Amino acid sequence: MALTACYECGDGVSSLAEACPHCGAPMKNKIIYASMTGNTERVRELIEAGTDVNERDSEGWTALIVACREGQVGVANLLIQSNADVRIKDKNGWTPLMWAAATGQEAIVKILLDKEDGLEDRDQYGATALMKACRRGFESVVRFLLQKGADVNAKDDYGWTALMRAARRGYVAVVKSVVDAGADLEAKDQYGATALIVASAEGHADVVKQLLNAKADIHAKDRNGWTALMWASSAGNVEVVKILKTYGAE
16 A cells, blocks of 8 residues: 655555544645644645645635634735635635634735725625624724725625624624614615614614614514514513613604
8 A cells, every 4th residue: 555654744644545544634635734724834835846725625615715714824925925816715605805704813804805805705695704704793804894895785695784793693893883884774684674673682782772872763664564672572682672662662
């Protein structure tokens, strides 16, 4: 049986093996593994040896995608300088920028946008990098994306906006950032729900106050005629019910 040396531990491994039995390092997609672990020098060696920087694994991930996901700034810089595709998508339609935004890697977000604009690229469900940052609550990333011109009122395939995602999770600071950037308070998803309805249903009292102070329509109804008050009452969100009534809900 032919043997090859594991590039991590140096032990002999079957040329047919998927991974080194001694240290677990994969014998395929070496540049992806090295990028994920932040091994900049190994990545450089592989590039100089002619490795395709855009090779994919079974998930459609590339070296740049995993570097962005794991926050490996040095590796990401090297890959971009080596002409890695900064707008390549994995099998779910996620770009390197989306992964960086979704994991709060602000430094990498800046590097990617300095290279190329992918702000409005969409994943398989129509979500943008801004939406992903809002869903995870990374305020500084959200603010930076907005400063770079991200569409604050873009909708995904379900009608959800960045504001709705932040409101659903109760991220007060993120909600403020997108509202200050001109988010449409009355935008509705495919079921007719607004950000206020979503926040009320989830019981996020502070966000409900924020939206009401920003003049969100307290009487807005979803497709079934339910208001924020109805949703809050149905969910047993007592504090939100009190707030809504204080602001005039009936």
